Structure formats: C-alpha cells, structure tokens
Amino acid sequence: GTMSVVKLEEWRQRIVKELDDTVAFWLKYSHDTTHGGFFTCLGRDGTVYDELKYVWLQGRQVWMYCRLYRTMERFRRPEILEAAKAGGAFLRRFARVSSGQWKCAFCLTRDGKAVKIQRTVFSECFYLLAMDELSRVTADEGMQLEAEQMMEQLIHWVRVDSSGLGRPQLPGDFPTNSMAVPMMLLCLVHQLSEGRGQEVAHKYSELTGWCVQQILQHVQRDGTAVLENVSLQGGELPGCLGRLQNPGHALEAGWFLLQLSAQQQDSELQRTAINKFVELPFQSGWDNGHGGLFYFLDVDGHCPTQLEWNMKLWWPHCEALIAFLMAYSQTKKPELLQRFSQVYEYTFNHFPDADSGEWFGYLTQEGKPALDLKGGPFKGFFHVPRCLYMCELMLDDLLANRD
Amino acid sequence: GTMSVVKLEEWRQRIVKELDDTVAFWLKYSHDTTHGGFFTCLGRDGTVYDELKYVWLQGRQVWMYCRLYRTMERFRRPEILEAAKAGGAFLRRFARVSSGQWKCAFCLTRDGKAVKIQRTVFSECFYLLAMDELSRVTADEGMQLEAEQMMEQLIHWVRVDSSGLGRPQLPGDFPTNSMAVPMMLLCLVHQLSEGRGQEVAHKYSELTGWCVQQILQHVQRDGTAVLENVSLQGGELPGCLGRLQNPGHALEAGWFLLQLSAQQQDSELQRTAINKFVELPFQSGWDNGHGGLFYFLDVDGHCPTQLEWNMKLWWPHCEALIAFLMAYSQTKKPELLQRFSQVYEYTFNHFPDADSGEWFGYLTQEGKPALDLKGGPFKGFFHVPRCLYMCELMLDDLLANRD
Incomplete structure (x- = not known):
C-alpha cells in the first residue's frame, strides 16, 4: 500500500545517507598510508x-x-x-x-x-x-x-x-559443533560461487548440504530454541556452553539460509529459516523492557557468565535488519516488515552518533553507549556497511517491483 | 577517639556476620560429595x-x-x-x-x-x-x-x-611484565615462608626483592599512574595494552607490599605502597558519579576496549577494603580510615544479597546487579571471605590496641 511505500522510501533515504557517512568515516580515518x-x-x-x-x-x-x-x-x-x-x-x-x-x-x-x-x-x-x-x-x-x-x-x-x-585434544573437551563454523563455510561457498556458474556451484554442492545440516542441528528443545553449541551428533551439550544462545548470530544464520533457499528455490528451507532462525531468536532475544537484542542468553533462564550478556551490540541489530528485510522481500508477509520497522527504530535511535558520525558499538542494557569507540579489536568496517548495503539493495528492489 | 571505636565495633560486627554467612553459603551449596x-x-x-x-x-x-x-x-x-x-x-x-x-x-x-x-x-x-x-x-x-x-x-x-x-614466541609479541606475575610470586613467598623462620625467609629473599622491583616498575608517568603491563625493562608499552589500568589489582598489590613492609620494617616501601598502590589507584579508579571502583581504565582517558570496563566488580572492592584498613592500621592516619569507610559504605550497600546470602559479583556502572550469580568461572570462595577474614583480624587488633 501507499503507507508502506512511504516508509520504504524513508528507510531507504536514511540508509543511503548512513552508508555514505560510514564509508566517508573509514576512508578518512582508517587508512595506514x-x-x-x-x-x-x-x-x-x-x-x-x-x-x-x-x-x-x-x-x-x-x-x-x-x-x-x-x-x-x-x-x-x-x-x-x-x-x-x-x-x-x-x-x-x-x-x-x-x-x-x-x-x-x-x-x-x-x-x-x-x-x-x-x-x-x-x-x-x-x-x-x-x-x-x-x-x-x-x-x-x-x-x-x-x-x-x-x-x-x-x-x-x-x-x-x-x-x-x-x-590440544583434551579428554574433557568434547568436540563441539559451534554455529560459527558451518555459517562461515556457507558464507565462503556463497562468495566463491557467486556468478561463477553451475560448475563451481556443483563443486561445492555437497559442502553446502553439509553446512545446512550442521546449522540446522542447532535447533533444539523440540524446535523451540537455537543453541550456539551442540555436539557433533546434534545433541545438547552439558552446562553453560550447551545452553548458550546468541540471538544475533542465529539471525545472521537465518539470512544466510534465506539467501540459499532463494538460490535453490527451496521453500521448506525458507520456512525453517524464517521460523527457527529469524522469528525464534528475535522472540527469545528481544528485551521487552528496554528494547534491543541481548548479546547472550541461557535457554533455561540462568544468568549467562559472560559479563556483557545484557549489553546491546551493534552487530546483532545489523543482522536482524538484514534478516527481517530479506524474509519480507521473499514472502511479502506484513508482520515481517513490522519486525524490521521495530528493529530499525531501535537501531537508528540508539547506535548512530549524531556528533561524530558512524555508530556506537556497545550500549548498556538501557541503551546508553558504554564504550564510545567507533572501531576496536572486533568492530571494523564490516557489519554496519554490510547491513546498510544489503538493506539498500533490498529496498531498491522492493521499490522497483512494488505492486 | 570514641567515635571511631563505635565505628570499628559496628564494622566488625557486620564483617563477622558476613563471614559466617559466606562460609555457610559455600558449605551448603558448593561441595561435590x-x-x-x-x-x-x-x-x-x-x-x-x-x-x-x-x-x-x-x-x-x-x-x-x-x-x-x-x-x-x-x-x-x-x-x-x-x-x-x-x-x-x-x-x-x-x-x-x-x-x-x-x-x-x-x-x-x-x-x-x-x-x-x-x-x-x-x-x-x-x-x-x-x-x-x-x-x-x-x-x-x-x-x-x-x-x-x-x-x-x-x-x-x-x-x-x-x-x-x-x-609460541611471535615476533610482534613483546615480552611483558604483567603485574599479576610478580604479585602472585610475592604472595606465594609469603605463603611458603609464613611462620617458618629465618632459613626459609632467607631462601626466598632474593626472589622477594625481585618481585618488589618488578611490581614497582609498574609505577609510570613520573609516579602519577600504575599501569598493568610494562616492558621487561620497566618502560611503557605501546597501545591499549600499555595504557591499561586495573585499579583493584593495583590496590591488591598495595596491601601485598604493605604486608611485606611491615615484616621488613621498611618505611620507604610502606610509603610507596600507600602513596602509589593505595591512594593513587583509588583516586584514578573511583567513579565520582556513581561510586565504586571501575574495573579497567585507560591512563590517557581513551575508552578501554574491554566491554566490562565500567562495571563494578566485587573483588576490587574487597582489595580496597583490605588495603585501606591495613594502611590505617600501620599508620593510624585518619584519612585512610575515612577512605575505608567510603569503600565500606559502597561495598556493603551494593554487593551483599539480602535475600539469598553471599555477594553479587558484577554490578553495572550505576550499581545494579548485572549478573545475579554467586559463583562462576572466576568468582569462588576466595575474595569475599579473604577480605572479611583479614578485615576481622585487623579490626580485632585495632580494637584490642586502641589508645
């Protein structure tokens, strides 16, 4: 409808501007000539x-x-x-x-x-x-x-x-299927095969299937939770390690799977991606009190041992924006655009620094910058521009192909 | 005077009770039979x-x-x-x-x-x-x-x-004098030689001198700051690593040095310990806005990259209580007892859990429990009881030997 076109345009304008500003910031300050x-x-x-x-x-x-x-x-x-x-x-x-x-x-x-x-x-x-x-x-x-x-x-x-x-392989250190590993390999397959035709896609097809299967093993508890670490057999691991949830990471896996489901025209994978890796992590990870996504949670409600568990980090919000906009683009379900809007509001009201440009990376649970740095050992020129870049492309596409 | 005796008695009573409760908590919950x-x-x-x-x-x-x-x-x-x-x-x-x-x-x-x-x-x-x-x-x-x-x-x-x-020794990994190492060795020398006579003290006397010298190398910037990591030659290291301050750790080093200065009747070491390792870290580490000691600071005022830098942890407060009470016990300077009182007020108003016993370990900058656990990978039966134990003994001594 007209309303959503106005919104899409408004979001697009802000996103284009943020991407330009972010690129300018890193071009100006980060180069070691x-x-x-x-x-x-x-x-x-x-x-x-x-x-x-x-x-x-x-x-x-x-x-x-x-x-x-x-x-x-x-x-x-x-x-x-x-x-x-x-x-x-x-x-x-x-x-x-x-x-x-x-x-x-x-x-x-x-x-x-x-x-x-x-x-x-x-x-x-x-x-x-x-x-x-x-x-x-x-x-x-x-x-x-x-x-x-x-x-x-x-x-x-x-x-x-x-x-x-x-x-070193230690007797008490159980081999673990950590979500990051199959996600990363899937991302690399996408990179290496993009635009290179069927031969390359074929070369990595078995690996692609393995990555998907390894990622899906993280859906646990009768489909009600995504856990960050599982056993190699796809079972739950004991203790904090086994109960750990990282909602932003699950959302990132979600859009990786959505991207693949579109390539492979696999509607079952699309449904699983949206239900289990987009909706579910958002439900469990969103802070209904103060807004924003928690960094870590324990599936049984224990307090995580990570001191930063309740902080709001920039990158899970970047992943959530991509995931909801991609899910909406593929399905046109209005509730997914509504979620995008919710994450968008929190993100653009809290992370961008109106004074000096770029985004704060680390907020307190209440949404106040806890660290005022723009880059550090783990925050560089990546999650912010990748999110803005992908959202701009998706919004362009939605606006170009609107009913 | 009478006022301070009343205070000492009041503190002692609370500390005895907290120690009893803490011991009871760990006896009840922590044993793997x-x-x-x-x-x-x-x-x-x-x-x-x-x-x-x-x-x-x-x-x-x-x-x-x-x-x-x-x-x-x-x-x-x-x-x-x-x-x-x-x-x-x-x-x-x-x-x-x-x-x-x-x-x-x-x-x-x-x-x-x-x-x-x-x-x-x-x-x-x-x-x-x-x-x-x-x-x-x-x-x-x-x-x-x-x-x-x-x-x-x-x-x-x-x-x-x-x-x-x-x-592995890597070409860009400069050998570092990390405060923890000489502190730990000094603590072990104290443990091994306590009550064992001159022969054992003599055996470790060269090592003791080395530990003290290594600890004192952390006083930098013309005596205005204690830095957590310095070079093996006692110079400042580049970057965040070199500028890192850990006020609670410096305060702990302070009372280790004070303990040694008393054994060795070394008044110069006592003065250095109080000025540089007790007063200075307190001045730089205390949060004048919300009270409590920061966990990490950067000596040049940059934002530390540790996400938990502005949290208030239980153990730096434990070390500060021991350090100020020991400094007061040795010198009887009222301003040191005043500092003890200031740390005591913050500590006992924020860390003990009135509902379930023992202490919270990790508060937000504003003083709210961020993690509600009583023990974890780094919080056990150690800093809280050691602090209460040492403060009880020192208060006993002050009360027994009052003017």
Missing part, C-alpha cells in the same frame, strides 16, 4: 587509539570496499580501490604466519609482525573473503587461486583433521 | 548451574578453608577440614595434566578430565597455595614438599624459561 592495511581502533572522533591490525578486520574491510566498488556505482572510486589493494597486499605479505603455510595470525603490529595466533579458522576465512572479492575487481587469477586453495585447507581443518590448528 | 572438589558455578540461590571445576577456584577454596580452620577458632570444624581435604585430593589427582608434569589444567569436568589448559602460571600458583596451606593443617610433609617443588618450577617458568608453558 605508510604500511598499507587499516587502523581499526578508532575513537569516537576517529582518532587512532591503537595501531594493532586485527586480521579479521583487515580482511573484512578489503572485502567490503571491493564489494561496494564492484556493485554500487557511486562507490566505484579510485581511492576505495587503492585502499582495498593496499589492504590486500598487506594481508598477502604478513597475515600468513610462515611462508608456504596457510595458518594466519589473529593480530599483527602496524608493520605486520605477528602478535597473536588463534587456534581457530576465522582469520583464514576473512583472508579468503578478501582475496576472492579483490580478485573479482582486479581480475588477478593468482589471487583467486589462492582463495580457492585456502578453501581446501579450511575444509580439511573443519571436516578432516583439525590438528594443524594447534589445539 | 561424589567426586570431591567444589562446584563454583552457583546461581543466586546457590543452585549449581554448571558442574565444571575451575582449578584456580578449587585451589583458592582449599586454601581459604584451611586458613580459616587453622587460624580462627570458630571455623575449626570437621566439615571444613573434610571438604578441604577432599578438594586437595581432587586437585592432586586431576589438576596436573600428565603425571610427572607440573603443568595444571585451567578447567576440569566434574569427574576431573581436563577441559582447558591456559598457557600461564596461575592454575599452578593456586594449586601451590592449596597444597601449602593444607599441609600446614594436616602436617603432610609430602604435600608441603610438592608445594616447594611447584615453587621451583614456577620460578623457572617466570625467570628462566617460559617455553614449557606452550606459548
């Missing part, structure tokens, strides 16, 4: 308060810059491409800890010396995202090949033998 | 919400039970001794990861299987504390010898070669 790569520890006004370079965030910023450059006309600007190339070069030169090895550091000094290595696969995943997207812009086949080789290594670590990650 | 050792993940009402056994907290509870049993008449009760012995037996059987090795796990399953190993020395430190104090109660010389051997291993890891801890 001496060593390449990006400063991500940026204070409220953009001041660099720490020069460490976190590999997740380096890879994500390269990916996001290239994606904007490649797919949105107004961002096809030389300074964006140059920064992405310099970031890619920094990663290629320094992220992999020893030459010939695929293991990447988690954190580097400004000039690229390894500070810390995590015994997980995520630095490598974001390295891959950067390489594949950058290779699409530069047509660098060697770089694309490196992304594909990294994918083979990741699959080996996740599905065959994780001993190369350096984690 | 099947496997030995202690549950420490206790909800608001004492319910066990996770059965994992954290080695730091196992060792600390054994130590605290034995210390109370050994030195306070009203706690010389068989059930306390039996629980301490069962905790000690659990640790001896399961904490050390492989037989013949000194490395201890960080976390065990209820029945003692290793879940996680930290690449630091703290599990081993609390293991030692437990063994030494338990051996004083049981007169088990083999156990005392094990404590002394563990001390040699710890000294080796800290001062000679840390490679046995399993931490």
Whole structure:
C-alpha cells in the first residue's frame, strides 16, 4: 500500500545517507598510508587509539570496499580501490604466519609482525573473503587461486583433521559443533560461487548440504530454541556452553539460509529459516523492557557468565535488519516488515552518533553507549556497511517491483 | 577517639556476620560429595548451574578453608577440614595434566578430565597455595614438599624459561611484565615462608626483592599512574595494552607490599605502597558519579576496549577494603580510615544479597546487579571471605590496641 511505500522510501533515504557517512568515516580515518592495511581502533572522533591490525578486520574491510566498488556505482572510486589493494597486499605479505603455510595470525603490529595466533579458522576465512572479492575487481587469477586453495585447507581443518590448528585434544573437551563454523563455510561457498556458474556451484554442492545440516542441528528443545553449541551428533551439550544462545548470530544464520533457499528455490528451507532462525531468536532475544537484542542468553533462564550478556551490540541489530528485510522481500508477509520497522527504530535511535558520525558499538542494557569507540579489536568496517548495503539493495528492489 | 571505636565495633560486627554467612553459603551449596572438589558455578540461590571445576577456584577454596580452620577458632570444624581435604585430593589427582608434569589444567569436568589448559602460571600458583596451606593443617610433609617443588618450577617458568608453558614466541609479541606475575610470586613467598623462620625467609629473599622491583616498575608517568603491563625493562608499552589500568589489582598489590613492609620494617616501601598502590589507584579508579571502583581504565582517558570496563566488580572492592584498613592500621592516619569507610559504605550497600546470602559479583556502572550469580568461572570462595577474614583480624587488633 501507499503507507508502506512511504516508509520504504524513508528507510531507504536514511540508509543511503548512513552508508555514505560510514564509508566517508573509514576512508578518512582508517587508512595506514605508510604500511598499507587499516587502523581499526578508532575513537569516537576517529582518532587512532591503537595501531594493532586485527586480521579479521583487515580482511573484512578489503572485502567490503571491493564489494561496494564492484556493485554500487557511486562507490566505484579510485581511492576505495587503492585502499582495498593496499589492504590486500598487506594481508598477502604478513597475515600468513610462515611462508608456504596457510595458518594466519589473529593480530599483527602496524608493520605486520605477528602478535597473536588463534587456534581457530576465522582469520583464514576473512583472508579468503578478501582475496576472492579483490580478485573479482582486479581480475588477478593468482589471487583467486589462492582463495580457492585456502578453501581446501579450511575444509580439511573443519571436516578432516583439525590438528594443524594447534589445539590440544583434551579428554574433557568434547568436540563441539559451534554455529560459527558451518555459517562461515556457507558464507565462503556463497562468495566463491557467486556468478561463477553451475560448475563451481556443483563443486561445492555437497559442502553446502553439509553446512545446512550442521546449522540446522542447532535447533533444539523440540524446535523451540537455537543453541550456539551442540555436539557433533546434534545433541545438547552439558552446562553453560550447551545452553548458550546468541540471538544475533542465529539471525545472521537465518539470512544466510534465506539467501540459499532463494538460490535453490527451496521453500521448506525458507520456512525453517524464517521460523527457527529469524522469528525464534528475535522472540527469545528481544528485551521487552528496554528494547534491543541481548548479546547472550541461557535457554533455561540462568544468568549467562559472560559479563556483557545484557549489553546491546551493534552487530546483532545489523543482522536482524538484514534478516527481517530479506524474509519480507521473499514472502511479502506484513508482520515481517513490522519486525524490521521495530528493529530499525531501535537501531537508528540508539547506535548512530549524531556528533561524530558512524555508530556506537556497545550500549548498556538501557541503551546508553558504554564504550564510545567507533572501531576496536572486533568492530571494523564490516557489519554496519554490510547491513546498510544489503538493506539498500533490498529496498531498491522492493521499490522497483512494488505492486 | 570514641567515635571511631563505635565505628570499628559496628564494622566488625557486620564483617563477622558476613563471614559466617559466606562460609555457610559455600558449605551448603558448593561441595561435590561424589567426586570431591567444589562446584563454583552457583546461581543466586546457590543452585549449581554448571558442574565444571575451575582449578584456580578449587585451589583458592582449599586454601581459604584451611586458613580459616587453622587460624580462627570458630571455623575449626570437621566439615571444613573434610571438604578441604577432599578438594586437595581432587586437585592432586586431576589438576596436573600428565603425571610427572607440573603443568595444571585451567578447567576440569566434574569427574576431573581436563577441559582447558591456559598457557600461564596461575592454575599452578593456586594449586601451590592449596597444597601449602593444607599441609600446614594436616602436617603432610609430602604435600608441603610438592608445594616447594611447584615453587621451583614456577620460578623457572617466570625467570628462566617460559617455553614449557606452550606459548609460541611471535615476533610482534613483546615480552611483558604483567603485574599479576610478580604479585602472585610475592604472595606465594609469603605463603611458603609464613611462620617458618629465618632459613626459609632467607631462601626466598632474593626472589622477594625481585618481585618488589618488578611490581614497582609498574609505577609510570613520573609516579602519577600504575599501569598493568610494562616492558621487561620497566618502560611503557605501546597501545591499549600499555595504557591499561586495573585499579583493584593495583590496590591488591598495595596491601601485598604493605604486608611485606611491615615484616621488613621498611618505611620507604610502606610509603610507596600507600602513596602509589593505595591512594593513587583509588583516586584514578573511583567513579565520582556513581561510586565504586571501575574495573579497567585507560591512563590517557581513551575508552578501554574491554566491554566490562565500567562495571563494578566485587573483588576490587574487597582489595580496597583490605588495603585501606591495613594502611590505617600501620599508620593510624585518619584519612585512610575515612577512605575505608567510603569503600565500606559502597561495598556493603551494593554487593551483599539480602535475600539469598553471599555477594553479587558484577554490578553495572550505576550499581545494579548485572549478573545475579554467586559463583562462576572466576568468582569462588576466595575474595569475599579473604577480605572479611583479614578485615576481622585487623579490626580485632585495632580494637584490642586502641589508645
């Protein structure tokens, strides 16, 4: 109806402006023109308060810059491409800890010396995202090949033998299916196969099925809860670890599954994605008292042991915006647009910083900024622009194809 | 004067009652009578919400039970001794990861299987504390010898070669003097030498001097700040790591140094301890808006990246109470008793749970419980009873020796 068109237009305008402002903020403050790569520890006004370079965030910023450059006309600007190339070069030169090895550091000094290595696969995943997207812009086949080789290594670590990650196998440490791992692999398959035709899709089809099945195993308690960690057999794990819920993460998994369901025209997967990974985490994760999504919850109502459990973080709200708008776009069910509106109101009333630009990342339960930084070890140029970018595209599409 | 005697009596009564209640809470809810050792993940009402056994907290509870049993008449009760012995037996059987090795796990399953190993020395430190104090109660010389051997291993890891801890040496990871390490060793020296005569004191005298010097290196910025991490040469480290302040930790170091200054009758050390490690961290760490001590601060006023930086934790307040009462006891300067009173008011108005007993551990900046648990991976039977125990003894002494 007319009302919703007005709303869609209003949202779109704000989102376009926020995306432009966010890109401008990071272009202005985050570039290390001496060593390449990006400063991500940026204070409220953009001041660099720490020069460490976190590999997740380096890879994500390269990916996001290239994606904007490649797919949105107004961002096809030389300074964006140059920064992405310099970031890619920094990663290629320094992220992999020893030459010939695929293991990447988690954190580097400004000039690229390894500070810390995590015994997980995520630095490598974001390295891959950067390489594949950058290779699409530069047509660098060697770089694309490196992304594909990294994918083979990741699959080996996740599905065959994780001993190369350096984690000792301890008798009391049960192997766990952590939601992040199949989600991340599904995201990488999407990245590597997008626009590359049936052959590549076929190459990863078995892996895609495995990722979906691993993600769906997190639906527990007779379908009433999504749990962040389950056993390899898809059962519930004991204790806090087993009862942990991360609503923002479940919502992100939700739109990953929705994206796949559209590609595969799988209406059952679409229904499961919406019911179990969009509606359910929103229901359990929304704070009816103060608004916003909790960071962590315990499915049995115990208090989580994470000190930040009741804080409102920017990224779960980004994921919720994408998830509800995608669910609405696919189904046109008005209650899904209503939820988008609810999350939109909270998000745009609380996270953007009207004084200095960009978004606060970490609010108290009551919605007051608890940390005033714009970037840090885990907040970079990624969740905010990815959300705004995807929502802009979806709103464009809704407005172009309205009844 | 009369006024302060009334106050001292009032504080003492409350503290005696809180200590009795705290001991009763842990005796009632934390014992694993099947496997030995202690549950420490206790909800608001004492319910066990996770059965994992954290080695730091196992060792600390054994130590605290034995210390109370050994030195306070009203706690010389068989059930306390039996629980301490069962905790000690659990640790001896399961904490050390492989037989013949000194490395201890960080976390065990209820029945003692290793879940996680930290690449630091703290599990081993609390293991030692437990063994030494338990051996004083049981007169088990083999156990005392094990404590002394563990001390040699710890000294080796800290001062000679840390490679046995399993931490890879990375080119960008500068060796750091972290306040926790010399503090912990000084605490262990105190434990091992207490009441054992000049020979043992002499054995550790060089180490004691080294610990003091390492702790004093954390006074930076021309004596205006205590920083949590400095370089091995005693200089400031770059970035957030170098600018980090942990007021509660500095206050704890303060009373460790005060205790030593009294033993050594070193008035210069006493003055430094009070000015730099008691007054200064209180000045920088106290929240003048809402009261209470911040958990973390950045010396240059940047926002810390720790999400919990502005929360009010129970243990810094415990350390502040001990530090100010000890500083007052040693100097009789009324302003120090005034500070004790200020911390006391905040602490006893915010942390104890009038409904279910024991103390909340984690408050928001505004002083509201953010987590309602009574015990967790880092909160056990240690900081609350140690503080109450030490304050009771100091108040007894002040009241017995008043002018």
